[in-house]
Amino acid sequence: MAHGTRGWRTAAAVLAAAGLLVLGLETPGASAADEPRIDLKVLVVDNGDSPVEAIAAQLKSEGIPYTTVNLNDSGRPTIDAAFLSDTVDGTPRAKYQGVVLPNEAPFGTSSAEQTALDAYETTYGIPQVDAYTWAHPEVGLDYAAYSGALDGHEADVTADGKAGYFGYLDGPLTFEDNSSSVQESYGFVATPRTGFTSYVDTAVPGGTGRGSLVGEYAHDGRRELVLTFAYNQYQEQFRVLARGIVEWLTQGVHLGQARNYFSVHVDDVFAPDDRWDTELNCTPGDYDCAAGDGSTATPIRMTAADAVYAAQWEQEHGFTLDLAFNAGLGEDWKSENGGTDALTDQLLADKADFRWINHTYSHEFLGCVQDLTTVPWSCAKNADGTTQYMSQADISAEIASNYDWALANGLPVERDELVTGEHSGLKTLPQQPDDNPNLAGALAANGITWTASDHSRESTQRAVGDALTVPRYPMNVYYNTGTKAEMADEYNWIYTSTADGGSGACENNPDSTCLAAPLDTATGYDDYIVPQEAATDLGHAISNDPLPHYAHQSNLAEDRVLYPVLDQVLTDYQALFADNTPLENLRESAIGTELQNRAAWQTAVTNGDVEAYRIGTTVTVNAPTGTQIPLTAPEGTTKQLPLGTAAFGTPYAGERSAWTTPELTQTALTLNLPA
Known part of the structure; x- marks a missing residue:
């Protein structure tokens, strides 16, 4: 069979009892017809270098159980036969389905540990990834035709x-x-020798021909995936190749799953947004802008034509936007403009083209009562010194009124999803270190299960009463800009030094970098900001990261500045990935559920409550009752039912994967792999 037992049969024939005795198995002389048990867990031997840690991060992201042996830990376990294998109920067991090493021989070529590991891999057909090594004959390559920087170089996946x-x-x-x-x-670019199959290669820089960067070296009954370039977990070249590395390591059968995700929330729909003032370098209408209440500033608001364009853009790109709406502010706009609103009429006419999220009726701040007499603002206090908070009744009214408006107008909105204005109600440091204590009750009273949070403040999901948060990435496309020139001007203010006329904020923030010079406001958005933001968003999308991004309705108005970013992300993605690997465009509730399932699964794995193994073409998984189990398997895999079988999972990236559980009368989950 094609998923790991072939090596067992070959080794049994060649090594016979001697090989089994080396591994310390209790059943020397096992026949070639016997199938070993191979546990669905990976061994990671870590020397602290970034390539190994990148692969470990990918394993964790997917939910693949792994054991780490830290070479820098003097108390680490010894890699020997007992560590690698044993027997269970008389069946030989390989404790690890794959091995990740810093290089081809981190223990030393002739050391006892390396010998034990080589024998284990040969006996059970266990693949080994050499996370980063140099090109030389011992890994199946000629000495490098080129060694040096690969920055900006293009690589291709070979036919193999x-x-x-x-x-x-x-x-x-x-x-x-x-x-x-x-x-x-x-990296090292080199020509393969006999036994080496290149999977990713590149033209030899400054030379002729092509050389390998990633490939499989089959030798002495073992297989190694050899990577000859350095990387870390955040670099795009690794993110693009990470799936293939893991699938090769596990031979396409493993716990966990990975998909590519991209969802975009557009906040403040129906509402107008205040506009950045390029002279004042602030936003009139904001409490900290010297211009006062901003009554003379022209707000930014979509038109009916913008709504038509949004629907057409979606159809052309096969991508759905999530519109987070404030119906009350739309009604206010209508009453102030003769009782009609072409934007609302158009969006309601096209309502089925979008997904809709409750963003509260009037975009009120749902946290503490803000004292705006100081800069920055502070939380107002009661007479006894406690914090004043918006009441549960007022929070509930903001949620319920918006939902009721949606129902009355036939919007396809889901009751359990919410985005509060400015993510308010949740803790807001430094002024409000705790959630509004009235928020959880209001969420429960309105059936809210998922409420958005800001990833820049809180990067992980957490509970708010019975609800869970869904962190969102803020896009570097500002809410208070409708034109490219405004975007570039505000960007300059934030990211240039005081000497160059900026705020200097970049000089005082260790996580920020100042621009070498201010952007040209006529070209800076398209030439600099769009590529930067698109690269960031694409990086999230290809990192098995389901978190949504968010911008604002102002970014779909006037110059429609959001679209160039989205166009770039989608274009770059389609250039990289095959049609069988589409972007998953999930709504808020589905993202929240994905995060919830991942957290529960990781807890079960960490607590040692998961047992999973493969014997021949049968995969068995035991997990705590009710736990959703993530699995990936080849096309043709079926799930065992109490009576008969059914196709397993859904297709993605050439395999099938799913969150699943045993059926009601079953105590374990069983998959049948294709022969």
């Missing part, structure tokens, strides 16, 4: 790669080159 575990990739990938003054990736 596309026919195998890298078949989810379509076009070439380019190594990151974010700075001309910093070397971002180093």
Whole structure:
């Protein structure tokens, strides 16, 4: 069978009892017809270098159980036969389905530990990933035709790669080159020798022909995936190849799953947004802007034509936007403009084209009562010194009134989803270190299960009473800008030094970098901001990260500045990935459920409550009752039912994957792999 038992049979024939005795198995002389048990867990031997840690991060992200042996820990376990294998109920057991090493021989070529590991891999057909090594004959390569920086170089998946575990990739990938003054990736480009199959190669820089960067070296009854370039978990070249590395390591059968995700929330729909003032370098209408209440500023608001364009853009790109709406502010706009509103009419006419999220009726601040007499603002206090908060009744009215308006107008809104204005009600540091104590009750009273939070404040999901948060990435496309020139001007204010006329905020923030010079406001948005933001968003999308991004309705108005970013993300994605690997465009509730399932699964794995193994073509998983189990398996895999079987999971990236559980009368989950 094609998923790991072949090596067991071969080793049994070649090594016979001697090999089994080396591994300390209790059943020497097992026949070639016997199938070992291979546990669905990975062994990671970590020396602290970024390539190993990148692969470990991918395993964790997918939900694949793994054991780490830290080479820098003097108290680490010894890698020997007892550590790697044993027997269970008389069946030989391989404790790990794959091994990740820093290089081909981190223990030393002739050391006892390396010998034990080599024998284990040979006996059970266990694949090994060499996370980063140099090109030399011992890994099946000629000495490097080129060694040096790979920044900006283009690499391709070979025909063998596309026919195998890298078949989810379509076009070439380019190594990151974010700075001309910093070397971002180093590698060795070399010609394969006999037994080596290249999966990713590149033209030899400054030379002729092509050389391997990723490939499989089959030798001495073992298989190694050899990577000859350095990387970390955040670099695009690794993110693009990570899936293939893991699928090769596990031979496409493993706990956990990975998909690529991209969802975009558009806040403040129906409402107008205040506009950045390029002279004052602030937003009139904001409490900290010297211009006062901003009554003379022209707000930014979509038109009916903008709504038509949004629906057409979606159809052309096969992508659905999530519109977070404030009906009360739309009604206010209508009453102030003769009782009619072409925007509302158009959006309601096209309501089925979008997903809709309750953003509260009037976008009120749902946290503490804000004292705006100081800059920054503070929470107002009661006479006894306690914090004044918006009441549960007022919070509930904001949620309920918006939902009732949606029902009255036939919007396809889901009751359990919410985005509060400015994510208010949740803790807001430094002024409000705790959630509004009245928020949880209001959420429960309105059936809210999922409420959005700001990833820049809180990066992980957490409970708010019975509800759970869904962190969202703020996009660097500002709510108070409708034109490209305004965007570039505000960007300059934030990201240039005081000497260059900026705020200097970038100089005082260790997580920020100042621009070398201010952007040209006529070209800076398209030439600089769009590529930067698109690269950031694409990085999230290809990192098995389901979190949504958010912008504002103002960004769909006037110059429609959001679309160039979305166009770039989608174009770059389609150039990289095959049609069988689409972007998953989930709504808030589905994202919340994904996060909830991941957290519960990780807890079960961490607590040692998961047992999973493969014997021949049968996969068995035991997990706590009710736990959703993530699994990935080849096409043709079926799930065992109490009576008969059913196709397992849904197709993605050439395999099938799903969250699933045993059926009601079953105590374990069983999959049948294709022969």
